[in-house]
Amino acid sequence: MTENFTDEEKQGFYKAIYSRRDVRSHFISKPIEDEVLSKILNAAHHAPSVGFSQPWNFILIKDQDTKKKIKESFEEEKNRSSQLVEEPKKSKYLSFKLEGILESPVNLCVTYDPTKFGPFVIGRSSIPEAGLYSVCCAIQNLWLSARTENIGLGWVSILSNDTLKETLDLPEHVIPIAYLCLGYVDEFAEKPDLETKGWLPRLELKDVVFFEKWNDKENKNWEKIQKMIKENLDYA
Amino acid sequence: MTENFTDEEKQGFYKAIYSRRDVRSHFISKPIEDEVLSKILNAAHHAPSVGFSQPWNFILIKDQDTKKKIKESFEEEKNRSSQLVEEPKKSKYLSFKLEGILESPVNLCVTYDPTKFGPFVIGRSSIPEAGLYSVCCAIQNLWLSARTENIGLGWVSILSNDTLKETLDLPEHVIPIAYLCLGYVDEFAEKPDLETKGWLPRLELKDVVFFEKWNDKENKNWEKIQKMIKENLDYA
Structure with missing residues (x-):
């Protein structure tokens, strides 16, 4: 495997990098095909991992009751965190659409299991967080793969990890890293929403x-x- | 930006995903062109980030004295961590080539600055680690972009972050996340080294x-x- 990438192949890669967006408000009802979903998961599973420990798990969620519990946790945490910011930023923050939990056909929780292949994992002794970093690399693979399949993805980090652990029956030692909303969209925005809305500059x-x-x-x-x-x- | 990816574009993306490797032993002396390096950095900078906080910095390193200090830290940490594993795994571990610090033309430290655009970053109040996750997404963008440019990349996590902070003059609040070795290679292996060598299975x-x-x-x-x-x- 020493062959170069063709110009078209490079173009495909960079198209994924530069047109990927964090999507919260453009989901349409079209379901995600099982084949597409498994392609995306397989791309995630081929991320790098410290000591080849592959410490990730992916929990696919369609159950409406589960989604509703997570949505409630989002609302609570959004209100709580809004107390940390002064007006006029507070009102602006509260006006943003920051998740698509119920509108997206598939939710996906990505978790980190530090006991997999443990306790000795090559490269994790000096920097214990390295296992967690691997899970994030898998999430980015998943995100880019979703984009090439025209699936929008939104990462919801305004929620309680305790609620997630309880709702998804996670064992005590397993850490939820990301809660993602996936679905086809009618548009990928040209720029990040928070840039367009003047919250922060690139x-x-x-x-x-x-x-x-x-x-x-x-x-x-x-x-x-x-x-x-x-x-x-x-x-x- | 609602256009689909062509088959060729998708193929380029998945080629990056599946042929990317963590490289430690195939570096050649050919220098990395500045244009290629800036393409890779730009891809990293276009990663997703919590609340659009872009909390990463990239420190490019060619200085031999710096590299030698990091290499010393690697040797110390490798010896220290080998005490944690029993024979015959210990000897096997010690026989692996686990870094390419001096052989790769460019080293790169990726850091996390939690104060950037802070203290209130959207999406970081409930899960404070979210900023760190963003930096990892940038690292994965960088890694995949390197692969499309035929640049090998090896992530060295067997080293002391204290040594890194001191050697690179990092402020107290800045956290080193990754120390990467980059360079052209004469081969990308078909499989991860630790899989080929029977350390762990896929x-x-x-x-x-x-x-x-x-x-x-x-x-x-x-x-x-x-x-x-x-x-x-x-x-x-």
């Missing part, structure tokens, strides 16, 4: 890249790439 | 997917997909 690449040390933006060994990044070339 | 998809609740593998609402997953169809 940072420029030059604001997030340093050279050799934290906060070093000038280093003569990296002059050409510094210039390229500053000029904000579009490489997509 | 789990089957049916072992990691549940329906409606933890550990439920039989549910009549999901009969067709359960059957598909059990039959281990290749959807790639």
